[in-house]
Amino acid sequence: KSALELFNDAIYRRASNILISPTQAEYNIIYMVDGAAVKRPAIQKQQAQTLIRFVKNLADLDTEEKRKPQKGNFKIRRNDETSKWQAATAGSTAGEQLRIKPVTELEIAKLAELGLTDEQLNQLTKVTQTTEGLVLITGAAKSGVTTTFYSMLRRHDAFLNNIETLERQPSANLPITPVRGQITLAPSTRASENLKTIVCTSGYLAPSNGGFHL
Numbered sequence: 001k002s003a004l005e006l007f008n009d010a011i012y013r014r015a016s017n018i019l020i021s022p023t024q025a026e027y028n029i030i031y032m033v034d035g036a037a038v039k040r041p042a043i044q045k046q047q048a049q050t051l052i053r054f055v056k057n058l059a060d061l062d063t064e065e066k067r068k069p070q071k072g073n074f075k076i077r078r079n080d081e082t083s084k085w086q087a088a089t090a091g092s093t094a095g096e097q098l099r100i101k102p103v104t105e106l107e108i109a110k111l112a113e114l115g116l117t118d119e120q121l122n123q124l125t126k127v128t129q130t131t132e133g134l135v136l137i138t139g140a141a142k143s144g145v146t147t148t149f150y151s152m153l154r155r156h157d158a159f160l161n162n163i164e165t166l167e168r169q170p171s172a173n174l175p176i177t178p179v180r181g182q183i184t185l186a187p188s189t190r191a192s193e194n195l196k197t198i199v200c201t202s203g204y205l206a207p208s209n210g211g212f213h214l
Contacts, residue, residue, distance in 0.1 A: 002043070002051050007076060013038065016102070020048060022095035035143045045095070052089070052098045059087040067091035073103065111151045114144070124148070128155045131197065186213045 006029070010018050015031035015038070022028075027048035029040040043051075056063045059072030071088045084103040089096055111124055127135055137152075139145040188208035195213075199205040206214040 002047055003054050006051070007078075009040070010100075011078070018100040019097070020052065020099075021097040022048070022092065024094060027095075032141075035140045049096075052096060055087050055098060055100065056089065061087065061089065066096045108150045108154050109147065110154065111148075114148065114151060124152060125155075128152050187211065188213055 006018070010031060013031055013033055015033050017032035019030045019032075020027055021030070022045070023042075026042040026044055028042050031038040031040060053063050055074070056070070056072075058074035060074075061070045061072045066089075069088065069090045071086065073084060073086050076083050076085060086101050086103050088099045090099075091097075111121060111128075116124070137145055137149045186205075188211055192213060193208050195205070195207045197207065
């Protein structure tokens with residue numbers, strides 16, 4: 001019953017993470033909602049340990065191992081809908097702690113669909129049109145950084161500009177449309193050697209490389 005109440009409450013409050021951590025007297029429960037920590041009423045140790053054991057069973061984890069970190073997935077069926085969750089345990093001097101979070105697939109939206117102001121949209125659109133340099137996208141956890149980042153990359157034309165991304169853990173694979181075609185080599189001239197960017201007309205003309213254009 002306590003597990004059902006916990007999941008129903010977390011889903012209702014749109015929690016992206018549930019942390020159940022021990023203290024000397026009880027277990028604290030903290031939700032992460034829109035990047036902010038929301039403390040919920042603490043529960044007794046025996047109740048928390050029973051809850052942790054139950055979730056570990058769901059995630060097919062070793063219920064006897066309480067020191068080494070473990071991680072596993074499980075599914076919840078609620079109102080005829082099935083959702084996937086991840087459970088991660090870790091030991092501490094006060095006892096075993098458990099972190100639970102829903103596993104969701106990132107939906108790559110368009111910049112205009114993010115609810116930005118006109119000024120914000122114009123600023124980010126200008127950034128996507130940058131042809132060189134380093135762009136840093138930062139923000140607090142769960143504040144929309146990843147969603148904004150992938151929405152900006154969605155506007156990227158791989159034929160016109162090359163982008164290298166640095167992510168600790170990629171959240172999604174951007175859709176790539178394979179293109180089949182013919183490549184022609186054209187000798188460069190003194191004038192065309194000055195070309196520093198790709199020219200697009202009925203085809204593409206890339207800067208000279210080794211005396212030839214692609």
